Amino acid sequence: xxxxxxxxxxxxxxxxxxxxxxxxxxxxxxxxxxxxxxxxxxxxxxxxxxxxxxxxxxxxxxxxxxxxxxxxxxxxxxxxxxxxxxxxxxxxxxxxxxxx
Amino acid sequence: xxxxxxxxxxxxxxxxxxxxxxxxxxxxxxxxxxxxxxxxxxxxxxxxxxxxxxxxxxxxxxxxxxxxxxxxxxxxxxxxxxxxxxxxxxxxxxxxxxxxxxxxxxxxxxxxxxxxxxxxxxxxxxxxxxxxxxxxxxxxxxxxxxxxxxxxxxxxxxxxxxxxxxxxxxxxxxxxxxxxxxxxxxxxxxxxxxxxxxxxxxxxxxxxxxxxxxxxxxxxxxxxxxxxxxxxxxxxxxxxxxxxxxxxxxxxxxxxxxxxxxxxxxxxxxxxxxxxxxxxxxxxxxxxxxxxxxxxxxxxxxxxxxxxxxxxxxxxxxxxxxxxxxxxxxxxxxxxxxxxxxxxxxxxxxxxxxxx
Numbered sequence: 056x057x058x059x060x061x062x063x064x065x066x067x068x069x070x071x072x073x074x075x076x077x078x079x080x081x082x083x084x085x086x087x088x089x090x091x092x093x094x095x096x097x098x099x100x101x102x103x104x105x106x107x108x109x110x111x112x113x114x115x116x117x118x119x120x121x122x123x124x125x126x127x128x129x130x131x132x133x134x135x136x137x138x139x140x141x142x143x144x145x146x147x148x149x150x151x152x153x154x155x
Numbered sequence: 156x157x158x159x160x161x162x163x164x165x166x167x168x169x170x171x172x173x174x175x176x177x178x179x180x181x182x183x184x185x186x187x188x189x190x191x192x193x194x195x196x197x198x199x200x201x202x203x204x205x206x207x208x209x210x211x212x213x214x215x216x217x218x219x220x221x222x223x224x225x226x227x228x229x230x231x232x233x234x235x236x237x238x239x240x241x242x243x244x245x246x247x248x249x250x251x252x253x254x255x256x257x258x259x260x261x262x263x264x265x266x267x268x269x270x271x272x273x274x275x276x277x278x279x280x281x282x283x284x285x286x287x288x289x290x291x292x293x294x295x296x297x298x299x300x301x302x303x304x305x306x307x308x309x310x311x312x313x314x315x316x317x318x319x320x321x322x323x324x325x326x327x328x329x330x331x332x333x334x335x336x337x338x339x340x341x342x343x344x345x346x347x348x349x350x351x352x353x354x355x356x357x358x359x360x361x362x363x364x365x366x367x368x369x370x371x372x373x374x375x376x377x378x379x380x381x382x383x384x385x386x387x388x389x390x391x392x393x394x395x396x397x398x399x400x401x402x403x404x405x406x407x408x409x410x411x412x413x414x415x416x417x418x419x420x421x422x423x424x425x426x427x428x429x430x431x432x433x434x435x436x437x438x439x440x441x442x443x444x445x446x447x448x449x450x451x452x453x454x455x456x457x458x459x460x461x462x463x464x465x466x467x468x469x470x471x472x473x474x475x476x477x478x479x480x481x482x483x484x485x486x487x488x489x490x491x492x493x494x495x496x497x498x499x500x501x502x503x504x505x506x507x508x509x510x511x
Contacts, residue, residue, distance in 0.1 A: 110402075110453045117405060117453075140491070141498055145445040147458030149482070151407055154491045 058086035066097045069119075072104035075112030083115055090119050094126035100152075103134040108142055120151060131155055160213045166223040167209055170296075174203060174230050177283070177293050181232050184287055185300075188248055189234070196245070197235040197305045204229050227259060227280045230298035235308045238351055239344045242302045246277055249300055253281035256297060274311055275341065276303040306340040306347075358382070371425025380413045383424045392435050392459035396442040402452040412460050415484050419467060430467055437470065437508040438462035445502055461485075465499055470508045475500050 056079035059070045069087055073079065090098055098119060102108075108116075116132070123130045132152045135143065143149040156164075182201045189196055204212075209229070213220070220226055234245050249255070259280040279300040283293055303311065314333055318325055325333075361382050364373050373379050389409070397404050421427050441462050446454075468477035478496035486492060503509060 110451050113451075113453050135491075137494070137498065140495060141445075141502070142449075142451065144495055144499055144502075145442070145449070145458075146402075146451055146453060147407070147455035147461050149495060150411065150457045150461060150485050151405075151455055153489075154486060154495075155489060 056083060058083055060089050066099055067093050068099040068101055070101040070104065074107040075105060076107060076109045077111045080111035080115060087115060087119060091122045093128060096128050098123050098128050098130045100130065100132045101134060102132060102139060105139065106136070108139050113146065113148060116152070129153070160210065163213060163220065163223050164206065164210060167206060167229070170223060173292055174296060177296055177298065178203060178230055180283060180288055180293065181230065181298060184252060185232060185234060188252055189245070192248055194241060194244060195237065196241065197237060199234050201230065201232045204231070224297070227297045228299040230296070231301065232298060233301040236302070236304050238348045239304055240348050242277055242304060245302050249279055249281065252287065254284045256280040256282070274314070275307045275337065276301050276311065304344050306344050310337050310340050365424065370428045371423050373424040375416065375421055375423055375426070377413060379424055381410060383427065384409050388428070388431060389459040392438060393456055395439050396446070396458055397454055399443055399446045400450065400452050402454045405453060405455045407455045407457050409457055409460055411485055412464070415464055415481060418484065431463055434463045434466045434470065437466040440506055440508070441466060441503055444506060465503065466508055469503055
């Protein structure tokens with residue numbers, strides 16, 4: 056599981072690749088810390104290469120969302136696959152994020 | 156400049172640092188008390204009379220003042236409220252906060268004859284009591300506190316700009332026109348207060364009806380829907396769904412479902428409650444079918460209401476198109492919504508409510 060963070064003007068993009076399961080969650084929580092420090096930007100959670108997300112992964116996304124709201128940032132989840140889309144619908148997370 | 160004026164100006168120069176200290180204490184005392192009392196105001200302002208302004212005042216009415224302490228507006232504080240009722244609330248608050256010099260305080264709102272209109276403000280001459288700050292030098296200085304509404308402030312500011320700034324005496328007909336406006340603004344102030352009171356009464360009535368379960372008597376709008384949600388009508392369903400995987404529930408706002416229920420043709424809160432009663436069991440079945448073979452142990456508090464809406468659409472034959480409209484309403488129009496609808500339809504298509 057890897058997380059790559061890039062700044063792109065008014066956007067900060069976190070690109071996830073691999074399986075965001077309980078085992079990977081500790082390292083990912085560490086990797087996304089730069090997202091928690093931004094304000095006034097659009098945060099893109101790019102899931103193009105993300106294969107799977109567990110509850111631990113959802114909690115990480117939730118942390119980003121809560122922190123972003125406090126800092127006036129918008130969070131967009133981009134390119135989720137069918138399995139992850141299913142997880143978002145089942146848990147009601149679909150109405151928490153803008154999904155593109 | 157006469158000797159008397161020079162003496163008072165010298166006293167002003169000497170005491171200025173002290174009055175500046177008083178200014179800070181007065182402003183923070185007022186601001187803290189307003190916050191503590193849960194009052195919302197337009198502004199809390201303080202200003203120190205400038206040396207030039209004091210000199211001008213002394214030139215006009217110097218004989219009236221023996222020393223600087225006779226001039227009560229070297230420090231002026233002003234609280235501008237939204238509503239007339241709040242002027243009285245802030246006044247009551249100020250009476251508890253400060254020592255009021257009643258002899259020199261004046262309620263200009265009460266000074267007008269029944270057939271005259273004009274400047275409306277409540278002026279208190281105050282001192283800081285020892286309970287606020289124990290400093291004999293600060294406790295001794297009087298300052299003026301003006302309380303007025305935003306509209307009274309607007310009128311007073313414009314009147315000051317027109318009447319004083321130009322330095323030219325205004326003809327009577329224009330003065331009459333300005334004062335006429337004060338009457339209109341007084342009416343507007345009263346109307347705003349009345350409307351606020353009526354809205355508060357309305358909310359109280361709605362809250363009562365919701366509490367009593369008389370939901371069919373409450374028209375559906377943003378305000379009433381918020382009241383309904385405060386009663387947490389979907390908690391029981393959410394808890395059942397959470398129990399499937401012993402999941403934690405993350406609280407999220409549900410107000411974005413108002414448009415969905417309106418699109419369903421709900422006109423009252425009772426209509427929503429009917430939908431809830433009718434489809435809650437099927438919404439739970441859908442959740443159990445979706446979550447039962449996963450280890451997902453986190454859900455959002457929107458899952459119950461979301462599933463009720465999904466079931467309502469599918470049970471009434473709305474199909475994938477209906478689901479796309481639902482996701483469009485909740486998430487904004489987006490290509491992903493079509494995929495979400497396909498997926499949800501596939502998950503639900505064999506469940507019992509589809510064949511009802």
